Amino acid sequence: MEKYSTQIIDILITYAPKVVGAIVTLVIGLWLIKIIVKTVRKTMERRKVDASLIPFLSTVFSVLLKILLFLSVVSMVGVEATSFIAILGAAGLAIGLSLQGTLQNFAGGVVLLLLKPFKIGDVVDAKGFLGVVKEIQIFYTIVNTFDNKVIYLPNGSLANSDMTNLSQEEDRRNEWTFGIGYGDDVAKAKKIIRRLIDEDKRIFQDPEPFLALHSLGDSSVNIVVRTWSKASDLWPVYFEMNEKVYNEFAKEGINIPFPQMDVHLHKQDK
Secondary structure, X not given: OHHHHHHHHHHHHHHHHHHHHHHHHHHHHHXXXXXXXXXXXXXXXXXXXXXXXXXXXXXXXXXXXXXXXXXXXXXXHOOOHHXXXXXXXXXXXXXXXXXXXXXXXXXXXXXXXXXXXXOOOOEEEEOOEEEEEEEEOOOEEEEEEOOOOEEEEEHHHHHOOOEEEOOOOOEEEEEEEEEEOOOOOHHHHHHHHHHHHHHOOOEOOOOOOEEEEEEEOOOOEXXXXXXXXXXXXXXHHHHHHHHHHHHHHHXXXXXXXXXXXXXXXXXXXX
């Protein structure tokens, strides 16, 4: 018993200062890393680095510093760094195989930041979600939908799927199909619509607005209208034009038909 006690005391005398020093180094190191990452982030913001890159680079920088700190702490305890790196490499391979999806998301994040199909603040339609890009993280892209839901889209699938950027172009085209009744004056209806278009200063005259008889439907004669405006005016113009056309058609006696079915009853002689 005395022999084991002596060995335990020797081990404590040998390793206790190293362990305590390693713990202190770890705590102080994590605190310093937090400050350094925060400082680097503020520096990037001051230098107007692309807002899409800031959270991604900050995360990568933080992870790299923590890995270096961890290796330093392990070396302080007495573990050979080369042996530990070899073990870490083998473990990393095993973890990588089991976390292929996560690594794919990381690679997808790099691709998104290099190709820049969208940036923070853009309105995108991706993976069935329509919303504003709030942040591009190391594994996920955060999108806020217009009903204020927070959606986390994996970067891997996002980089390899169809996506629509609704903010990339400054100008956008609106399209309406207005139906009028059979027997109504098509030329008069087109004249009313054209007048409403000319009165709205948000609608461009170049390219020239397009109006044409689109189709003869089951219960309506359909007029297609296409105009261009600033992307920021797209939806206000669209909704307001619907209301204006409805009101003006009613004033001018133009019927807006609705689907209907005529049923004829025939009396059968017995």
